[in-house]
Amino acid sequence: MAEALYEPYAEVLSVAQSNKDDLEALFDPEQGFAPRMRKICRDQILAYEETGEYSDELELMRLEENTWALLQAVMPARKTEQSVLNSPRDLLQQNPYTPTSTIAQAIMGASPLLTELVVIREWLQETAPAPSHPEATTGYWKFTKHSVMQALRTGAGSRDGLVKEMDPDAVNREDGRSLAADDASYEKNLAQALYGMVRAGRLDEAIELCRRAHQPWRAVSIRGSLFFHWKAISNENDFEDEEDADMWSGNRNRKLWKSSCTRAALNPALPDYDRVLYAALAPSPQTSLILKSACRTWEDHLWAQVSIMCEEKEMMELLRLGGSFWEGGLAAVEKGVRSVSQETVEDEEEQWEKEVHQALDGLKSVHVEDGPAADHPFHFSQLNIILDRSSYLLDIFANGLQNGSYDVVAYEYAPMCRFFAHLCLYLKMIDIPVPPNSAVIILEHYLQVLEAAGQRDLIAMYAGALGENAINRYAEFLVSLELASDPGERRLALTRARDHGLDQDSVATATAEMSMNKAFEILPPLKGPLPSVIGLQPPPPDPETFLLRSIEWTIFSETTYDRALEQANHILRYFLASGRIQLAQKLLSLLPVEISSIAEPEEQATEYLHYRQFFNIWENLERVTECQALEVPKMNRETRNSWLADYKLLIDQARELITKLLTSEWLVSDVETAGVDARRRALIRIRQIYVPELIIRLHFTLFNSRHHFPDNLNLALKLSNIVADSRYKLYEDFNNQSGRRLGDYLEAPPAPSSTYRHFMMSKHSKLRLALLRLSLTFSLIATSRAQAWQEDPPSAAATKACQILNKTLPGLVFFPGAANYTSDNFHYAATSTQNSTCTVEPLTNEDVSAILKIVGQEDVRSPFAVKGGGHTSNVGHSSTTGVMISLVKFDQITANDPSTTVTLGPAATWDQVYAKLEPLNLTVVGGRIPGVGVGGLILGGGYSWFTDQYGLALDNVVSYDLVLPNGTFVRVTDETEPDLSFALKGGYHNFGIVTSFTVKSHPMNGIWGGTLSFSANDSELVFSAVEQFSANNTDPKAVLTLTYNNGVMGPSLVANVVYDGPVEQPPAVFEEILNLPLTGNTAKARTLTDFTLGEFQFLVVPQTGFTQHVIPTLHYTVPIMRTMKIQVDAAVAKAIAEERSIATVGMNCEPYINDFAHSVDSAYPHSPSRPVTPGNPLSFYNDVADREYFEQLIWEMSEAIHAVVIQEGQGLPDDIHYPNYALADTPVELIYGENLPRLREIKERVDPTDVMGLSRGFKI
């Protein structure tokens, strides 16, 4: 309820502050600050009283009202110059008949403390409880009188025990006799009422009451307390008329009166109430005890003490002066005024002041019968205000606030903060020094109270009162505004700063800065592995939104745009360096256009332009992707031409823009090269994220569009030259690709010399390897003709076939020199690449049929190859020196209706498939790494993240569109062609060419997954966790793979974990491995696309030399994995010692638990009765000429590991070998096992002339 007071207080403060140098106005008894505060309290008290509730609040409010009343009384006395009166000594020397009241006035004027005490006494009287009034009486002792009169009349004695006389002393005099009960009770009530009136300073009312009670002598004794006053002889000239001048009042012999009162107060024979009344009339140290016995409240005690001190001081001074006729008669006049040195006067005054302080100090702990105790904060405050210790008081309260001594939810907390805040401000206004720190603390807390009470409109005003801190404090308040508040509300709050005299720009700048700092305190620092910028990003958590919206403060007004520029850069830097590209885009969209034209500071202006440049490119690349998606198979010529023109324009723009960025020291042109400050670190991190990203995106944009624009392949090659160009040092941006820290990068030796060999041998940086791979591979595309490994010499048959094909399928056949020729022969591994005689890109089943017929024609019989995604690791399996049948145009991805199946072209890649199906909440069983083709992976098996749930990719095929070796088209299903359906499940191109696969779809609602990195030194711990997982995992949704690599960059050990489903928290099944010491962890809830592209993009980069094989295993045990590691390390050591072009040798462990559980009738035998899961030893190397060396190395390594697998009881020598990993030399018996006879029989049937035998691969 008291919350309603914030505004009235603020209003009073606002008026007072406008009068802040006008003491008179501030002390005005009606409109001054304290009286108005008092009035607010009073109104509130009345409101509380009306409700009858809020007793605690009511009491607090009363105390506050009293405190303002005290301030109202005491501050003017303390701060206003008192008119200089004649000293009492001068007055008496001039006129010994000067009336006592005039002398007393002069005594008071000579002592500021006494003046204050008198004022305080008046305050205490004014605020005293209203005195009670006894019932009116019709006569003096009327019941007793009746008995006395009767006794007199009858001569008999008075009634038993009653007094016999009516004089006031009768009770005391007549031993043991008393008044009639009603009179006695009346007497008591009367004395108490009179005491109450004296306590309230209402002497006239008391005198009137005595009159009405028929006790004039009591009126006399009350009047006796008044000093003798007679203007005519007082040297006072301000009397208004003569009559007034001649009037005298007060007690001419006060001294005598006082001693009588004192005696009466000390007289034990008198009733207590009478004694108290006398003690109140003549307060003195002697009567102190009796007076204090009547004190109930703390205020009573204070009043008693102050009254005693005032009375004593005046009496003491009068006595010390001497020379007053009215105090000492003629004798005193004759003696004259005593002369005392000024020094003595001052010493005595000082001594008295000490005594006063001591006495008042005693009230700190006085026992109180009624009302709030002595140590109540308001009593404590009042006492310190009286003692002129406001600084001490404020310090104590501020300390308490700072130490958290007060309970912020207690009902008194807010009112006390409010009171003290206004006290500080009031004291400041009336020029009473206030301890600055304490004032700030108190105001700060009051601001918090206002904030908590939602009093936003008042914040600026009180913050403004903080002086130097005002800007920051108001800024703090603005920072605290809820995110929910709309920009309009925030802008209004900012403009209020100006209304209260704060510089709006400074407040805006401080607010922006504080908001950013606050957000940065919570947000993760920019370190650790580089973020993925692919796929959907999660919605921003509050601190990111907070950071984003901090820009509002500096863009509200044009005058802070320069600050906005710097701030925008800072935020953009953070968002981009943490991969939050959409937030960075959002920030840019909020900024006013004028920011772009700010030229100074140059460094900031350039940085900002660089961000704009980047987003221009980013948006352009998005448009490329959108445009790409617009391509549909059945476009009419005009639409296609128009689409092609748009597509080309966008690609050209992207290439130009990216090339410009890559060759222009983007972001670091203005950055000092020396030193490693945070800004530089962030900028380099941004380059490390986006430069490789842009290069890869541009590369794939060019590469993927090569069919439409063959020249784009050459442009992709040019890109590789830029990447390799030492002037641009783009290789440095490939640093940190695996999460290495900038520190590592900066500590690395100087950039390598131009020779790749030297470059490669430096073990310091993974970036070099990444760059090496990229640039070498790009270069290799250009030089592949010269370097490609030639197994079969070009044959006349192939030449013939190509000629016929060229005639039969004009426009679809390509020869060396054509870009399509290069891309058709291109493989993920250069070691799987050969130079064909020609390539052909069929568009339809009929085209495929024609091709097979031509190559198989009796008079031709040309060697050929069939290429899907080109990821085989075996040379010749999808490469040839004869006719390359590139299925590149069969790349469709179609979700069918009903959505239980999806139809896929063999040249589509799995990442494309996932991205297309994800919006439909669908997925299929497919490859785990981007870039791998649909065709080979399905025809050879297909291990997926979902294999434990749904089987291999081939277990999920519903139908195949197949062109048989004789050119016949057939749709193969289990029902229509059971043999072919069986044969194609593992049979690759032994039975014809598949032009599309219809596969089962499965629900996809996101996954939880990522990469966990470990130190290779912890391999035993990791192996043990994987062994446990391999043996005990029963949840088919959980999949884990482990990879140990070693090579020129040293060893690395990583696990990939995936859990199918929208799980936010790490699934318990991975608990053990997650609890190991991790050096990196990217696992989180995400989309499958984000995971696939985010975690494995580094593998997308084409490889120079790539060889792999398979080791079938039932479970992974520690000894098996230990052997793998030993074998990998040994192979690396061997290759290095023998100076082979090794990059990496590694081993992937794939502990599937259920991979054969969904097996269907298939050529690749994977019966649940004999389960195994693949292990995948592999190597990457940099010289195609080393292919056979590494094939041998991997073969030997696999043999050694397989021996331990068998020894460990986890396998048999004739366990089935997974063909998609198997080395070309693997005997087909180990691939097809017992299925071989049936396959041979089918083959004989569908391909009697062995057309498919003209291609290489695992031949039946």
Ligand SMILES: Cc1cc2nc3c(=O)[nH]c(=O)nc-3n(C[C@H](O)[C@H](O)[C@H](O)COP(=O)(O)OP(=O)(O)OC[C@H]3O[C@@H](n4cnc5c(N)ncnc54)[C@H](O)[C@@H]3O)c2cc1C
């Ligand atoms: C980086 C990388 C990641 C891999 N990830 C996985 C994985 O997660 N799971 C997994 O099981 N395997 C994986 N593999 C192995 C992969 O499955 C095989 O290399 C697969 O054969 C590649 O298929 P492709 O279409 O890309 O290759 P290609 O080289 O084009 O084809 C491979 C074989 O299939 C034949 N073929 C392709 N399409 C057709 C067709 N339409 N009709 C007839 N024959 C055809 C080719 O003639 C060739 O013999 C990966 C390989 C690499 C290099």
